Amino acid sequence: MSTLGTTPVKVLPKQPWAATRRDRSITFAIFVASALISFAVVVATPMNGKLAYIFIFFVSLLIIDFIYFRVKLGRAAGVDSFFKTLFTIAITLAIFPIASILWEVWVRGYKGLHWSLFSTDMKQYNFTGPVADGGLIHAIIGTLIIVAIAVLISVPIGILTAIYLTEIRGRFSRPIAFLVQAMSGVPSIVAGLFILAAIVYPLTKSFNGFEGSVALAILMIPTVARTSEEVLRLIPEDLREAGLALGGTQWRSVAQIVVPAARSGLFTAIILGVARVVGETAPVILLTGGANVININPFSGTMESLPLYIWSGLLAGTPEAFTRAWTGILILLAMVMILFATARYFGSRKVGK
């Protein structure tokens, strides 16, 4: 396929199995035929609606594809093509909800966007009032504080767990690896109930932001520990041995060689942990109490957070409140996506850089 010219010709290996232009046009023709059939069926029969279009399109795609290759190349090729189409339909179905979610969040959320969202709280305003009133700065500040404390609690524990599993490799390694995995399945509401039972009822007897942080930390530890563990395993054994060969103690070789080499990976682990808990709703409903003003003291008084703000909007039940909820989720989703992109960026960098 390479173009010939005066420059030295780059010889490409022939790929007799690669799709030719003719194959592509046949695939396209089958696609169009299925679309036409679905359109015709919807017009001609009582079946209607978007669902009917999609359903008939998929079915006719499967059938036409199968028949064409069955006739042209025989049974095996027909079956092969049928399943290829089926798997392609499956990935379409898997991706479709994501597209719908992103689209709906934008369409319904942007109506509530305005600059004073980031400068005012809801002290003098009501959820059911006009959308232009009030803001969610109190919720953003609350989320930042709650998540920051959760990070302070969970990151040392998570990374120590990972170091234990990769560096010490003691006799508890296997059970601990197992327990960390088990811990990642703890439902968020159970974490909330646990903090209620362990801190709120016996000790503080009131709701505050710190309690929410501890619950989130419990949910965050497994993510941080498992991702860090994977990263630390990628550090070559040579580096550790080199450290020991220079006469360093294990403490020094871990602290000055292994951990710095894994720095960007550990950072990814922390960010993934934050992305995991920033939108956790059930624990903050149970523990932080909610508020409509800024509260920067996590140890006293109730605190608002973004998920709680969205939740309140949903429960308030008027169109204005719903718009507030969608705007809140738009901002929360933007935060999650920024975190995700950052984690991708650092995660894709080579270990050791």
Added chain:
Amino acid sequence: MSSTQIVKKKGVPEKRAITTKPRFSDKVFRGVVTSGGLSSLVILGLILLFLAYESISTLRAQGMYFLTGSNWDAVTGANGHIDFKASHFGIASMLIGTLICATIAILIGVPISVMSAIFLTFYAPMAIRKFAVTIIDLMAAFPSILFGLWGYFILNPVGVYWAKLIHKYFGAIPMFQMPTGPYFDRSPFVAGLILAIMIVPIVTSISREIFAQTPLDRIQAAFALGGTKWAMIRAVAFPYARSGVVGGTMLGLGRAMGETVAVYTVLNIVFQTNWHILAGAGGNVASMILLKFSDASADEVKALMAAGLVLFLLTLLVNSIANVIVNRSVKGRA
């Protein structure tokens, strides 16, 4: 000769004795790291301990009724506290409802996930694979409140429409009957749908990990024998990946059983066992806890703690079994 010169220089320390005994700094290091490593054990233990402690009064008064009964009414005694003997706390319908929703989620979500994983591993061109994997990983990071909101406003109306169709054409099957009238709104079916969407990322990524490990020589052997791609997948990839996919499915089941907020918005919680999945009444332990918590007295919360304990043990069990299976089939896992 050089060594003698060095030793003679001033200020150079004596040669250290070679020893394998850990130094003080290493002892401290090992101690700190080990205690950090044991934290997961401590936390899980504390969760169990505190939830069990708070649930004692409920479990003692209700006995087996807590697991077999389907009634939730708190009777306040003369002293202003809840009379645990006179009250009824039974979560059978909630447990059954949880299992029904999770089963629907598995039945819908797992085939889509596994087929997507096959597509991504064996069929997709590099660019599409990268894009789709990123999108699906992103979906795994979506907060559950997002699914709750989307489920309530977008999926529920669609789900109701589908439920009506299913009821119309397959109404003869007992499961799809509507004995209490045409109330399709917020049914276990819709809750199952949202859970199916939510477990797609985890089941897909685990299945993908396993399919990607299919031994290359066996794949090539299948092709060399003249097999088509589907023949290769059926004869080589499926048998190789079967147990791992089962493990991934169980991880999805564990997720689906513990989900709270997303189910809360799309499920009408009723304390009555409902096997008719299209009818707008169902049960779910996690969502029930959230529902009852808002107006529960401190005593009633103890009953909710007991429900939380049951949920904790159930998800722990399912997750542990799943992890054992997955670890066995995915290389490089602990």
